[in-house]
Ligand code: HEC
C-alpha cells in the first residue's frame with residue numbers, strides 16, 4: 121500500500137476494495153485494532169456511494185493530502201473520504217483515473233502517462249479479460265510458429281533437445297513422470313496467450329503482433345489436436361474455449377483440511393530450564409568439505425593406483441604423464457573439481473551426466489565421449505579432429521562460452537590459473 125493517503129485516495133475512488141485496502145494500509149501504521157474495525161465499518165457505509173467516483177477527485181485528493189500531512193486523525197480522513205466520494209459520485213464520468221500526483225511530502229516521482237501504464241498493463245486473465253482485439257487461425261499460426269518458435273520448440277511443438285515440449289502428454293498426468301504441456305496440463309487458454317505475448321520468442325520477447333499471438337495460440341491448440349487447422353481464434357471466441365485440463369486444478373482447501381491437524385497447542389510443559397545457542401551453522405560448517413566421499417573422493421585414489429599398477433601397453437605416454445603428476449596438485453585439483461562434479465564424473469564408474477564423463481580427456485579428441493549428445497560446436501571440433509591438451513583446456517576453462525561459442529556447458533569459468541592447472545592435473549590422473 122502506498123505511503124501517503126494522497127496516493128491511496130485516488131485509486132480508492134475507483135472501488136470499495138481499495139478503500140478497504142486503505143484501511144489495511146493504515147493498520148500497518150500502528151492504529152489500534154478497534155480503530156481499524158471502526159474504520160472498516162465506516163468504509164462499509166461509504167461502500168454504496170463509491171461506485172461511480174471521479175472528477176473532483178484530484179482537488180479532494182490534494183485536500184486529503186494536506187490533512188494527512190497535517191497529521192489529522194483518522195476520523196477526519198474518513199469524513200474527507202466520504203465527502204469526496206459523495207461529490208465525485210454526483211459528477212459521474214469515466215472509471216479510470218490518472219496516476220497519483222507526486223508525493224507532496226517527498227516531491228519525488230511524477231504522474232505516469234497513460235501510455236506508460238498501457239505498456240505495463242499486458243496481463244490477460246481467464247475468460248480473456250485484457251485481450252487486445254485481433255484474430256489468427258492455426259494455419260497462419262503454423263507459419264509464424266515455424267519462423268519464430270520451431271527452432272526451440274520443434275515444428276510440431278514437440279520440443280527440440282531439452283527445450284520445452286508444448287504438445288501431447290495427454291493422460292500422463294497421473295504418471296510418475298507426467299508430461300505437462302500446454303495441451304495436457306494448462307487449465308486456461310489465457311495463460312498461453314499471455315505467456316507467449318509476454319515472454320516469447322525467448323530472447324526476443326514482446327516482438328509479436330496480437331494477430332500473430334492469436335495465430336500461434338491457435339496453432340499450439342492444433343498441434344495438441346484440440347482444434348482443426350482452419351480453427352480461427354479471436355478476442356470474440358476466446359472465452360468460449362475450454363482447455364483439456366480445466367478441471368484438473370482444485371481450490372486449495374488445506375486451511376480447512378490440514379492446518380487444524382498441525383496447528384495444535386504446542387506442549388509447554390517440562391521445558392528445559394535454560395536454552396543456549398552454542399554455535400551458528402555458518403561457523404559450524406554443516407556441509408563438510410569431504411562430502412561426496414562415496415563417489416568422488418574415494419574414486420581417484422583407486423583409479424590412480426590402478427593406472428599406475430597396470431599401465432596399458434598401447435599408451436606408455438599416458439603412463440608417464442600419470443607418474444609425473446604432482447600428488448599435491450592432484451589433491452588440490454580434486455577440490456576444484458567439485459565445481460565440475462554437478463555435471464561431470466570421473467573414475468571407474470563415471471557416466472555421462474549433464475556433461476560427458478571426463479576420464480582420459482587430455483589427449484582425447486574434442487567431443488568424442490561415447491553416447492554423449494554434444495552441441496554443434498563440439499561436434500564440429502570433433503570433425504576437425506581437435507585434441508585436448510593442457511593449453512586448450514586452460515583456455516576453455518577460463519571462459520567456456522567464449523572459447524567454444526555455442527557450447528552447452530553452462531559454466532562461467534575458473535578465474536585462477538592455479539585452479540585450472542590443478543583441475544587439469546586431476547583430470548590427467550584419470551588417464552590421458
Ligand atoms: C531460443 C529458444 C526459444 C524460442 C525461439 C522460443 N521459446 Fe518458448 N520457451 C523457451 C524456453 C527456454 C522456455 C522455458 C522458459 C522457462 O521455463 O522459464 C520456453 C517456454 C515456452 C512455453 C511454456 C512451456 C511450459 O510448458 O512451461 C510456451 C507456451 C512457449 N515457450 C511458446 C513459445 C512460442 C509460441 C514461441 C515463438 C513465438 C517460442 N516459445 C519461442 C525457449 C524458446
Ligand code: HEC
Pocket residue numbers: 456457459460461462463464474475476478481485486487488489493494495496497498517526527528529530531534543
Ligand atoms: C553445468 C554443467 C557443467 C559444469 C558445471 C561443467 N561442465 Fe564441462 N561440460 C558440460 C557440458 C554440457 C559439456 C558438453 C558441451 C557441449 O556439448 O557443448 C561439457 C564439456 C566439457 C568438456 C569437453 C568434453 C569433450 O568431450 O570434449 C570438458 C573438458 C569439460 N566440460 C570440463 C569441465 C570442467 C573441468 C569443469 C569444472 C571446472 C566443467 N566442465 C564444469 C557441462 C558442465
